[in-house]
Amino acid sequence: MGIVAKPQVDHAFLAKPSHDELARQSYASNLRMYTLATIGGGMRTVYDKRVKPQFEKAQGRAPKDEHEVRKVMLKDPYARAWSSMMRAAQEMVWESVVPTVERAQPELNNRIEALVGKPGVNKMGSLSLDPSTVKPKYATAVDIHLMPGNYETERTPNDATQGAFYDRGVYVYQGGMGGDNCHGIGMSLATFIARKFPNLKPKKILDIGCTVGHNLVPYCDVFPDAEIHGVDMSAPVMRYAHARAEAMGKAVHFHQMNAESLKFPDNSFDVVTSVILFHETSRTALRQILKECHRVLKPGGLMLHMELPRTATMDPYDAFYLDWDAYYNNEPYYQAYTATDMKDVIVGAGFAPDKYVEYLIPDLVWCDPAEFDAAVRGDLARGNALARWGESIKWSTYGAWK
Amino acid sequence: MSEPQIKLPRQSKGKRPYFFDDPAIDQMMTFLVELTAEVSVVYDRLDTVERLLETKGTISRADIEAYRPSDAIESERVARRDGYLKRVFRMHPPQATYGKGGTTAKPAPAKKKRRRRRRQRSAASG
């Protein structure tokens, strides 16, 4: 049976679905999970029983990498049906949220504007927008993971629609598996840092590419004494992030900035993080962003980036399966990221090779607490690379001390 | 001040991939997948009506609109949707080879050949 997740935590700016919209969104989540886990699970059997033996018979060897696997798999009727369903399900996720968001706007925009613009409104955090922010091509050329309008589309001067769309859409996409506030990864990362490095006691933390702050807001609870900052290049998601954090009673400072040229002075932060950002940036940008992380980090500070597993070192079938999104789900930079040697680029950005670190962090929403303890101690087994939410998923993190 | 109604795009930017030789099959898959969603929505609505009627003699549309499933009821719905997905999207079991009678038993002919055949066919019919 499918896992039942908790409903999304309501807040003052969440676009609220009608009875039938909610039913459609719940179905979209269930369909996506079913396609991914149950039908997707059969793909391995198809490969082992049918596709691989046929390839071996014809070529006298096994497929050597994920590209060869993809070529032959996508000729198979099972894999074609699965792919076609996956694509349709992903489209349905966003489609199911569109009417909800359209109805909630523009009233939401007006309320957000009132909060953002009014002097004297008692706020915990802040928002600073910079319309001159350069939006790089890699981030705007296609609608990433098929979200129509992407992060940056702005229809009116106060528009926060794409933020509202993303907030509800990501919950439906995750089927609630990322936590009832879509906060699971950020909570895991922050808790890991706090427990593994109890003496670090960061005073200022920066998260880059934070979108609506799903994975940044949990930092407030884990580090109540720290000043929390988040940057993103897109104004609509920043406006929404600010409103959402205020509605949740969390003090976060949001800044519209390009992570390739941060406006913060050198040596500003004790901790710099990102969550699933790198697979959406070009390789050149990745190097530049890492240099900026190094620059704004205080000496003795920690940089840690959480990302999807890198497929370069994986079994060709697993790599093919994980890379499917890169090809068919509008994740054009997934592949570049996946083939990148993180240590190489981190050292290239100015960090000392012996200061490089990488950790596997179990997802706090789903893992056994003993597993998290093991990760903090440093003796966690690698586990299944294809594990998903609801199973023993572990997040790959890469970073360094300055 | 009232603002213009915001319209979201229905389509994402970027080329849409197709997986079957004939894109019409992918189109049909979209129709099918969307149709299953509609059935599931109707079922949830019916379930809402039934549950409301169990506790009240008469109900209004507003009662239905206002109803939200509790966690326990949503978990019953998830189980029901799961069974529904299993029945509708009944994949043919992955097996080593296909049985007789199917056209897919042989590997699909190379692209070039197919194009030539189509040309011949259209020449024959035109």
Ligand SMILES: C[S@@+](CC[C@H](N)C(=O)[O-])C[C@H]1O[C@@H](n2cnc3c(N)ncnc32)[C@H](O)[C@@H]1O
């Ligand atoms: C996948 S989302 C990150 C999700 C987010 N960290 C979370 O955990 O919810 C990628 C985000 O990075 C932003 N982005 C991409 N390139 C950027 C850049 N060079 N500078 C700043 N933000 C960038 C996009 O606008 C988008 O909001």
